[in-house]
Amino acid sequence: MNAANYLYISALLFTIGAVGVVVRRNAIVVFMCIELMLNAANLSFVTFSRINGDLDGQVMAFFTMVVAACEVVVGLAIIVTIYRSRRSASVDDASLLKR
Amino acid sequence: MMQLALEVGQTAQPEAIMFWILGPMAVVAALGMLLVKKAVHSAILMAFVMVVLAIFYIAQDAVFLGIVQVVVYTGAVMMLFLFILMLVGVDSSDSLTETIAGLRPIAITAAVGFGGLMVSLLGRATLGRQAIGLSAANADGNVQGIAKELFSTYVFPFEVVSALLITAAMGAMVLAHHQRTTVRPTQRQLSINRFRGESLGSAAGLPGPGVYARHNAVDVPALLPDGTPAPTSVNASLEARGDMLDYKSFDLSEVNTQIEEEK
Numbered sequence: 623m624n625a626a627n628y629l630y631i632s633a634l635l636f637t638i639g640a641v642g643v644v645v646r647r648n649a650i651v652v653f654m655c656i657e658l659m660l661n662a663a664n665l666s667f668v669t670f671s672r673i674n675g676d677l678d679g680q681v682m683a684f685f686t687m688v689v690a691a692c693e694v695v696v697g698l699a700i701i702v703t704i705y706r707s708r709r710s711a712s713v714d715d716a717s718l719l720k721r
Numbered sequence: 722m723m724q725l726a727l728e729v730g731q732t733a734q735p736e737a738i739m740f741w742i743l744g745p746m747a748v749v750a751a752l753g754m755l756l757v758k759k760a761v762h763s764a765i766l767m768a769f770v771m772v773v774l775a776i777f778y779i780a781q782d783a784v785f786l787g788i789v790q791v792v793v794y795t796g797a798v799m800m801l802f803l804f805i806l807m808l809v810g811v812d813s814s815d816s817l818t819e820t821i822a823g824l825r826p827i828a829i830t831a832a833v834g835f836g837g838l839m840v841s842l843l844g845r846a847t848l849g850r851q852a853i854g855l856s857a858a859n860a861d862g863n864v865q866g867i868a869k870e871l872f873s874t875y876v877f878p879f880e881v882v883s884a885l886l887i888t889a890a891m892g893a894m895v896l897a898h899h900q901r902t903t904v905r906p907t908q909r910q911l912s913i914n915r916f917r918g919e920s921l922g923s924a925a926g927l928p929g930p931g932v933y934a935r936h937n938a939v940d941v942p943a944l945l946p947d948g949t950p951a952p953t954s955v956n957a958s959l960e961a962r963g964d965m966l967d968y969k970s971f972d973l974s975e976v977n978t979q980i981e982e983e984k
Contacts, residue, residue, distance in 0.1 A: 623737035625852040633839035638751040644828040668783045675853025681870045692889035698805045699896035711809045
């Protein structure tokens with residue numbers, strides 16, 4: 623098996639995550655799809671780190687995890703705030719500026 | 722005879738077996754995330770994908786990242802997601818109807834295009850490239866190697882990331898904080914409101930749920946002494962979720978009159 627197979631899985635997971643962000647309406651599921659995309663990028667980093675034989679890719683993946691954790695904290699706080707005022711976690715309902 | 726040297730760019734057989742079992746499972750679970758209706762099921766599938774990725778990391782000599790993946794993602798981040806799902810739980814089942822016309826075909830077409838582009842690009846760029854492997858870089862241990870990189874080459878990004886973490890924590894606290902716009906009623910005020918209100922019906926507090934003698938669950942409203950059900954006895958969130966039983970079948974008014982006639 624070639625190590626590049628991990629890259630194909632990573633590309634597939636990233637694509638699935640991107641579709642989820644566009645297609646799903648529930649803000650929490652959209653967030654989970656963003657996490658999936660970040661994880662897919664991490665898998666690429668780790669695989670490239672192995673292919674190139676140095677640890678820079680793993681350090682980058684580590685930074686990505688920290689940023690993902692921050693993003694989840696702030697994003698979920700925003701979702702809770704929107705839910706508290708609008709009683710809905712659907713991304714379609716937060717369209718006040720349109721009307 | 723055992724083959725000691727691996728071919729250029731190839732990995733050991735056990736890893737290939739693991740990859741071909743877990744890889745398709747991860748992709749199927751990720752697809753399931755898009756297709757299932759309830760957000761909780763999405764979260765469980767997501768946790769599965771994350772665990773599979775952790776196994777992939779460990780298989781690729783990134784032991785530290787594999788452990789961090791389990792601890793941070795499946796441990797902390799997914800628990801946070803499930804916690805928020807429980808908070809927002811009432812309407813967590815997503816309607817899968819299209820709200821923007823033609824969005825789904827466009828999204829799927831774009832995804833197939835993007836995915837095909839990525840896969841073909843990767844095929845051209847990496848096939849025939851030999852993997853060096855991390856045995857040299859991990860000679861002192863994976864954690865020690867990452868620590869050496871992190872605290873020498875990447876020490877400034879590391880500091881920036883710490884500032885980012887503090888900012889995120891502050892942001893979450895600011896978003897979660899909300900100021901009272903009205904004065905909080907005291908116990909004395911609440912008591913006065915109960916007794917000086919238009920009716921004394923709830924003077925002794927709201928009735929508890931459950932029907933005498935026939936049903937004793939929290940999702941059934943209590944029967945008042947005159948045989949009529951009291952919808953206020955059921956928790957409001959159960960009612961909003963649609964989990965309240967139909968109380969009409971528990972209405973005892975007809976049964977009561979029959980018993981009187983027999984006497």
